[in-house]
Amino acid sequence: MFPNISKELLWLESRPEILNGIQRGIEREALRITKSGFISDTPHTEELGKALTHKWITTDFTESLLEFITPADNSIKNTLSFLRDLHRHASICLKNDRIWPLSIPCFIENEDKIIIAQYGTSNLGRFKSIYREGLKNRYGALMQTIAGVHYNFSLPIEFWNSKASIDNIKSGKEQISEGYLHLIRNYYRFGWIISYLFGASPVIWKSFIKNKNPMIFLNHKECYLPYATSLRISDFGYTNKSQNNLNITFNNLDSYILSVKKALSKSSSKFKKLGIKRNGKYIQLNTNILQIENELYTPIRPKRVLKNNDFMLEAFLNKGIEYVEVRSLDVNPFSAIGINETQASFIEIFLIWCAIAKTPKISNKEFNRCKQNWNFITTKGRKPDQTINYKNKNKSITNIGKQLFDDLARIAKVLDICYKTNLYQNTCHKLNLMIENPSLTYSSLVLNEILEKGINNYGLELSKKYFNQLINEKYEIITKEQFEKAKLDSIKKQNIMEQNEKKSFEEYLRTYTSRLT
Template structure:
């Protein structure tokens, strides 16, 4: 059964003003590619600054995998405009290269074309690259260059004051953390609605498999493209982010102590397959940071994460226990191929509504059996979510329910929340979002995955990706900046290079001694 929010809706109407200060931040990943659709082999452009210290423009796993980060803000249009400005600036600085417009990778002729991200010669920078070396050896480089959108979301302190009826900071950390854990559990239960609506990776280039046998009933054409007819997000399926070692962790998010203790266990428990890789190869080259289930906390793959702003000199785990959960990071959003910046305002409005619903729908704790069925739902939706009469599980039993009818019931609640939020803003944006997306359940061909698959089946994934990438590149190069100035980006880049040099000059240990003396879990720079 779906949670009942009728009581909280009446509370929401009385306190709707508190939602005017929702904080949001967006992180967008995109591969740099050559005009022919191959991955770019060039280094991170110097004009973009230091990927170690530039807060707006950095890299993720690979040197060619750009990551754009907006500052936290409570204005939707400001955040999207900021992200657009980053794209405009970067497009002009790329030398005959493009930004790939899809989540699944471009053409990779040889796996060795994927160069690990480089962060300079400092111990901190070398450690970041070593972490990526470990990811490559554990899971393969191809999986690590899949791109996505991360959406950071937090509610204002005034919400927690009214929601929990407290007036001072005493014990508020525990209260806020409990609230976000409710949100996270409900996201695990019903967050499959996001890949259903917005999943946009139903197909792959044949080069993605690199001759690896995959037991999925792919259809294919003569354009080096494979797809599943009802898939929504192969990025989120076992074909994408897959980690069998982490499956034993079984995190239920019932308490922050449980979450932290599970992370600690993963960070200190060796895993046979990773032991077999070893710390160093025969030549003495380091292969990974350690042989544990997780090298560092960020290696944990999950559709949503509890987050907090790190305290200098403290590990993420210790900071989380000290400060509690301060925001959530939604990680299950594919790159939107119909938006140049990878996400559009309809998605943002929906995420607001859905995440608010998740926190208002106060439900019971999650047991391992329910977690099993929740994970099963995500697999069902990512691989065949648009299949007619598709069924999903609700709760901790094996009874199945209609995906379409369940989605519509969730939207019945979202409409009510939208009406309240629109009164705050004196417009109809949230309700218009509901009106648009509600149609996707009776007409799955309207979903992002169905629409992009139509294009891909006709043209092939590489030609489709190149066409979209060129279109957006031309758009960004022709537009003026809205929020920032060219000078802002230039100063940010120059300062980031200076900051990297300062770090490199301050090192007093060689890298081997640095690793030997380092408590890995306390390295605040490994992200």
């Protein structure tokens, strides 16, 4: 039976003010390309500052994979305006390059064109580059060029206070952590709805797949699945099969920390064969299942802001979980900044549902069924009468979706009362139409465009359109002077780090490794 949360909804409807103070932030990855539609092979420009130390604009796997980061904010509008300012500024600074508007990269014929991100000569900078070298050698560079959007979300202390009688964040860290793990378990059970609605990668390059079946080939380079929503997060995309047997569930904080620590300290026979160095140069940080915590690929994960030299797991143990990071969102090609207000508001409605809906502990067997459901949705979610496994029974997506949206509509109304807006209810009404009509989903619309134009032509057309839009817009939140200051601060900070480095890299790495046990 679908979770009955009538009591929880009545509780929420009687106190809408407890949702006042939601914090959110966005991290958008975006490949930098040439005007001709090829991956850019030039270094990250210093016009944008230093990627290692800039607070808003950095790089991810490759020098060409930009990452835009917004600070936490209590307004969706401000967050999206801030993100748009970052895109405006980057477009101006890039000059001859453009920003690729899709999750699946432009066509990359030669992986040698993918330049590992460089962060200078400090130990931290070398550490970050070698970690990426490890990703390349473990999984291939091509997979690492797939881009996504991460949505960071936290509920206000008033929510936790009302739900679990918490006085403050410090004394209530255990209850808040349990609350976020509760949310995460529901996300694993029902979060496929995000890929169904907003998945935008139904087509992929042939070079990403090893087995032709069951793909349909558009030509000798591109292939697709007719009912796919997000091949990006399917088994064909950004996945790591070596992590399938880690048995990392989210039933309590101690077991989560213990499971991740085991993966961080246990050597992998596969990665051991690679070695740590080749011709005297590091090719990975270590031979463990995970080099660092960020190598754990999940559609959602617990997070907190780190200070000084904190490890995430140590910080969880000492201070608890602070927020969640939703990682299953494809880049939205219908937005110049990769995400829109409808998506942001829906994610928040859904995450609140995840926080209040009943969710029993999740077994390893059910966890694997959840992952299988996600794969069904990402590869054939728009198929007529598509079902998923729920409580050992096959249930139609339409049936579950309708029941879910009945609850979401009530949460949306509470949010609109709290924030004196119509945004959340309008979002529910708009997206509810996609449940019965999959042709309205992002993946369906994207597939139609790509079938007509091809990935590269479609992506290049949009990149030019958005470039012309962005460079002609005025900044809304960040001033030109603030951008200049952020750039100079990042250069200064990196220089200080490099000049004040006292440890050898080997000593730095030994210190890191000793903290894993």
